[in-house]
Amino acid sequence: MVIRFERGTPTAEEVAALVAVLSTRPVATAAPAPVSDWWRSGLPAAPGAGPGAWRASGLPR
Helix, strand or coil, rough: CCCCCCCCHHHHHCEEECCHHCCCEEEECCCCCCCHHHHHHCCCCCCCCCHHHHHHHHCCC
């Protein structure tokens, strides 16, 4: 981030206060890339409810 002052001459304390306020702002992150249905179809299905589901939940995937 670049800060440029258009008018006036800020003091060191004013610049420090501005930097402190701007540094507390959350940084925008990029949205995760959408996953295609084709790619998702190759993933193993998570164990669902039913006989043996409790035991299958502890097995490696």
